[in-house]
Amino acid sequence: MNAVVTAVFWGAITLGVYAGARALHARRPRWWTSPMLATWTLCGGLIVALHTTYQDYLSGTQWLIFLLGPATVAFAIPIHRHRTLIRRHRVMLGVGVVTGCLLAIGSSWLLAGLFHLSPELRASLLPRSITTPFAMSTSSVLGGLPELTASFTAITGLFGAAIGELLLTYLPVRSAFARGALFGMGAHGAGVAKAREIGGEEGAVAGLIMVLAGLFTVIGVAVFSAWL
């Protein structure tokens, strides 16, 4: 196939499947109709069925990945919107973010060592608990593969959002703040959506923790790698 045709084809397929999945999810909001899961599996299935290489697929969709940059800049808006909440709870937000990030990186490091994963896979696994744009840029600094990190991060979000409520029935956690922190730190975007279903404060705290954890990890890793 002509290179331009290939690029336009895969770009259109991705946008079309995504738009369809969003429309379906608006009618039937279930986890298995989530636009992420549907676009991932349907486009993935099509790539395999048509024997396309990832490079060919990327030729039509690379521009979408570039938009993660401006989207990261856009996180300044929700942070600005919740400035009073940040000021009022700055200590507890700080405690949650620092604890969560250390647990996330520490547990990934130890489990990757326990399972004898290659250094490349271990580095790709480390930033998986933070929101995808931050996780992908952290992964490349650590020597991982950002594209693999994107998948590990997505699995983390799907799983975390699915088991969050179950965990809350066992954990002695009563405050809306801690419940929001659980979702925002453990399951980033998917967790924030879940926390919003539980309550307004849970959702706001989860969203804040998610963005702050991303920033803290990116800055921490940058400082750490400059210092080494």
Add this chain to the structure above:
Amino acid sequence: MSSSLSTVPSTLISLATHPSSLRHNRWAQVAVLIAIWFASEMVRVRWHLPLPGSVIGFFLVWLLLETRALPAAWIERGADSLLNHLVLFFVPAMLALVGHPELLSFTGVKLLAAILVGTVIVMSGTALVVELGFLWSARRASR
């Protein structure tokens, strides 16, 4: 098609003559965010900064918003649109998995196990520490 194309120059003219009309135009706001990100990437390359350009852009916009140098209404529609479709921007990266058939093996199972166990640890640990901190600060406040 021709009508949507002809709106581009008229939008640019209205933005140039009335900068406040930016507050109604989602697409122009997305373009502003792309421009800020691009400029931040150039700043990063020029001064060899260790942070990604997108994060430098984030701090720049946050600073401008907090100091009220930039009204939130000038970018918030565009920002909400980008964040609303965040999934669309990282799904193409997730599909890189099709180029890694070696992960359809025991390595993949171990990776999955590490993710699942790690996520339970992160969620439980974070929630418990924050809850303890909350109880501690509530007790201190009541004394």
